[in-house]
């Protein structure tokens with residue numbers, strides 16, 4: 001099958017197995033180039049390990065510290081006439097590379113919110129790893145079936161309290177327009193918190209602790225975003241931001257438990273980046289396109305792998321401890337939030353139109369990063385060649 005990108009709005013419905021493997025290899029090579037991370041994690045559970053920040057965390061743990069990793073994700077295999085999702089191909093590529101390097105790597109594809117997948121993970125950890133010393137919680141999901149009630153909660157990306165009007169960009173068509181998003185109701189707020197808040201993270205850590213599968217000193221980290229005021233109505237103060245507040249509540253609760261054995265739980269606030277999750281948020285892709293332009297010019301641009309390598313190497317391991325902000329969060333969004341970066345973004349923001357989008361923003365960089373998520377546009381991949389889309393999970 002010859003596989004080309006088929007972009008539909010903010011998703012690409014095809015993925016290229018060889019391209020995804022090349023993308024994963026780029027990330028592995030980056031971590032190797034940065035050198036070993038001293039005193040790094042040894043046995044790691046990554047929940048949400050197949051794309052974005054979770055995949056970058058897994059690669060950093062494995063190839064920066066030689067860690068054994070168990071990855072949990074929810075990806076769709078290929079079907080007749082249809083490719084698998086990129087996380088499927090990413091995981092196969094990662095696992096093969098880890099095995100070739102002599103590292104333990106196993107995977108569970110299924111709903112991390114379910115009791116069944118938790119049980120499967122616990123059984124595998126007990127049988128293969130004994131105790132784990134790091135749990136990375138990096139889920140981004142549009143829905144969650146609650147394990148106790150069976151209720152399906154759907155998350156929404158909406159402001160809270162008042163409608164929000166701002167510029168947005170259709171990244172596929174390159175059209176800048178004004179968008180107005182009506183505020184969420186109470187049920188939508190509660191549903192978004194049920195999906196993207198901290199309850200499931202607590203359930204995972206509680207299950208691991210009860211089963212005595214956490215090593216003394218075990219750490220856990222989950223990821224959040226804050227960003228500049230221009231996006232606050234849709235992010236920090238919107239439904240997703242309220243869910244992230246609940247994630248912070250969970251961090252404090254889990255931290256109190258882990259402290260008793262010398263461990264910790266915390267939130268790392270990461271940079272805004274092109275991922276499948278962020279491309280679905282209104283307004284944010286325009287912000288990211290401007291941010292990329294400004295940070296590339298400043299020489300401080302990072303992607304997921306640079307962010308996670310920096311988190312592990314300068315905040316979590318290598319003899320470092322996280323330098324927490326006032327709210328107890330690690331901040332690898334520090335370069336994004338530098339005043340000179342944010343003032344440059346704020347200067348550009350009001351001037352952007354469809355006509356000058358290519359000049360004032362890095363929409364080209366946004367698009368190529370987006371396509372890369374699906375394995376397209378990688379150097380040295382022959383996209384005219386026939387490629388086998390049906391690849392079994394390893």
Ligand SMILES: NC(=O)c1ccc[n+]([C@@H]2O[C@H](COP(=O)([O-])OP(=O)(O)OC[C@H]3O[C@@H](n4cnc5c(N)ncnc54)[C@H](O)[C@@H]3O)[C@@H](O)[C@H]2O)c1
Nearest residue numbers: 048050052053073074112140141223224225272273275277
């Ligand atoms: N992208 C950004 O700009 C950004 C910035 C800061 C923080 N974050 C946070 O980082 C975290 C990860 O986001 P991302 O952007 O890397 O997203 P992503 O879409 O790239 O990755 C999401 C992961 O979750 C997995 N997943 C989704 N639903 C699942 C389920 N039910 N069961 C098992 N696995 C499931 C997917 O398979 C994938 O591995 C989120 O908490 C997000 O809010 C993202």
